[in-house]
Amino acid sequence: MRIALAGFMHESNTFSEVPTTLQQFRDASLKYGPDLIPVWKDAHHEMGGFIQGAKDNGFEAVPILMGQATPSGPVTEETYEKIAGDLLDGLRQAGPLDGLLLALHGAMVCDAHPDADGETMQRLRVELGPDFPVILTLDLHTNVSPRMVGNATATITYRTYPHIKQRDRGLEAAVLIAQTVRGDVHPVQALRKPPLLLHIVQQYTGAGAMAEIVAEVERLANSPGILSASFAPGYIYADVAEMGPTAIVVADGDRDRAEAEAQRLADFVWERREALNATLPDPETAVREAAAHPTRPVSLMDCGDNIGGGSPGDSTILLSEILKQGVPDCLIVLYDPEAVRACAGAGVLNTVKLDVGGKTDSRHGEPVSIQGRVRMIADGKYIEPEPRHGGRRFHNTGLTAVVETPEGHLIVLNSLREAPMSLQQILSLGIRPETRQIIVVKGATAPRAAYDPVSAKVIPVDTPGASAAGPESFTYYNRPKPLYPLDPVD
Numbered sequence: 001m002r003i004a005l006a007g008f009m010h011e012s013n014t015f016s017e018v019p020t021t022l023q024q025f026r027d028a029s030l031k032y033g034p035d036l037i038p039v040w041k042d043a044h045h046e047m048g049g050f051i052q053g054a055k056d057n058g059f060e061a062v063p064i065l066m067g068q069a070t071p072s073g074p075v076t077e078e079t080y081e082k083i084a085g086d087l088l089d090g091l092r093q094a095g096p097l098d099g100l101l102l103a104l105h106g107a108m109v110c111d112a113h114p115d116a117d118g119e120t121m122q123r124l125r126v127e128l129g130p131d132f133p134v135i136l137t138l139d140l141h142t143n144v145s146p147r148m149v150g151n152a153t154a155t156i157t158y159r160t161y162p163h164i165k166q167r168d169r170g171l172e173a174a175v176l177i178a179q180t181v182r183g184d185v186h187p188v189q190a191l192r193k194p195p196l197l198l199h200i201v202q203q204y205t206g207a208g209a210m211a212e213i214v215a216e217v218e219r220l221a222n223s224p225g226i227l228s229a230s231f232a233p234g235y236i237y238a239d240v241a242e243m244g245p246t247a248i249v250v251a252d253g254d255r256d257r258a259e260a261e262a263q264r265l266a267d268f269v270w271e272r273r274e275a276l277n278a279t280l281p282d283p284e285t286a287v288r289e290a291a292a293h294p295t296r297p298v299s300l301m302d303c304g305d306n307i308g309g310g311s312p313g314d315s316t317i318l319l320s321e322i323l324k325q326g327v328p329d330c331l332i333v334l335y336d337p338e339a340v341r342a343c344a345g346a347g348v349l350n351t352v353k354l355d356v357g358g359k360t361d362s363r364h365g366e367p368v369s370i371q372g373r374v375r376m377i378a379d380g381k382y383i384e385p386e387p388r389h390g391g392r393r394f395h396n397t398g399l400t401a402v403v404e405t406p407e408g409h410l411i412v413l414n415s416l417r418e419a420p421m422s423l424q425q426i427l428s429l430g431i432r433p434e435t436r437q438i439i440v441v442k443g444a445t446a447p448r449a450a451y452d453p454v455s456a457k458v459i460p461v462d463t464p465g466a467s468a469a470g471p472e473s474f475t476y477y478n479r480p481k482p483l484y485p486l487d488p489v490d
Contacts, residue, residue, distance in 0.1 A: 001059035007103035013310025016073035045391030049170015106142020118147030162389035192266035304465025316365035343401035
């Protein structure tokens with residue numbers, strides 16, 4: 001067996017004003033052919049699972065491409081056409097193939113294609129033919145469309161949030177493609193979309209209603225006659241017709257069983273709809289609570305500036321509140337290439353006066369004036385060896401500066417946007433989290449895999465921005481209706 005491996009992944013926030021270009025894929029990771037193997041083979045990512053799965057299941061892996069960019073605004077049409085075209089060309093040039101293992105995000109939006117992942121699947125199906133086996137993996141925050149599932153042989157989504165078991169899903173997909181090509185199984189699948197939206201912090205799978213849902217998914221996935229089961233909470237930051245959660249069940253040759261189990265799983269989720277909503281403290285309340293906490297550090301999740309949800313990473317809302325309340329010894333990471341250049345020009349140990357953050361738009365606060373000593377200039381590269389959300393091993397925040405202020409604050413300034421999924425982002429700079437009173441984390445739930453173990457307390461904060469925590473913060477024009485809790489649902 002010769003099985004192609006490919007990935008084209010982006011989570012596109014339609015409320016962001018920053019378009020996603022080809023350079024952003026190159027800055028994060030865009031590798032072709034055999035060059036993708038050393039980058040991804042040891043990663044806690046489905047692509048790493050694909051690669052390992054080839055060895056485990058006795059098939060030849062034929063790497064095509066793997067492209068991934070940090071979440072931001074919609075992908076430009078030029079960028080989409082370039083990478084999608086390279087994917088198709090790579091498959092044409094790969095020689096005889098028996099199947100395809102494909103990693104898409106499921107929430108990619110392109111200027112010309114609101115359902116960009118569905119468009120990709122449709123193009124692949126036209127190219128490969130109606131019976132060619134394609135096993136598709138999707139992120140948990142996927143807005144699944146009928147075109148995605150309808151053009152895949154089987155579809156598997158992540159199970160945990162934070163996404164710490166992506167490699168397992170890749171291994172699962174590799175087993176399934178091998179069984180399918182050999183004719184040992186005959187996948188048929190069904191999807192259901194319960195009419196609700198899930199608050200981002202209640203999507204945490206470590207406790208509460210989502211933990212119950214994951215347990216039910218795993219029970220179902222291990223049932224006789226079922227090849228795979230998934231529940232994806234969806235992605236509320238993309239105003240598209242497919243927005244919302246999805247239950248997917250893959251059965252072995254029994255379509256009626258797949259349909260019935262998908263409906264039952266959707267009903268199981270619907271029954272827990274009240275527990276899937278939340279109310280968060282505002283910035284003033286959250287900072288006051290963190291400052292009064294007897295042990296340190298307290299991590300404040302800046303939900304409205306969640307880089308992993310497509311926000312810019314330069315919100316000053318919480319920094320301004322910390323300065324207003326006079327809390328010392330805090331750590332704040334900001335995306336600000338301009339300020340980094342100023343620090344590099346001043347040099348290590350020298351004093352700088354800077355206006356930091358608040359430069360992308362007015363929704364994420366205004367620039368804040370700081371002064372302090374340039375403590376470090378670093379290249380921004382680090383490696384995460386442990387399973388963390390996103391599964392990546394190699395990270396790069398670009399040229400990075402650390403400024404220490406008279407109040408004891410450490411302001412980390414990055415040149416490239418990087419979601420804070422790895423504690424190595426700060427450990428690699430010689431920063432000890434236990435010395436901080438407050439750590440401002442540019443995320444909602446995903447960074448908890450890294451920050452929970454070192455935090456005395458974690459507080460998600462209702463900050464404004466392109467990734468504000470609740471769906472009530474946004475005006476939607478394209479979403480389906482009704483969706484609880486925004487609409488009454490009978």
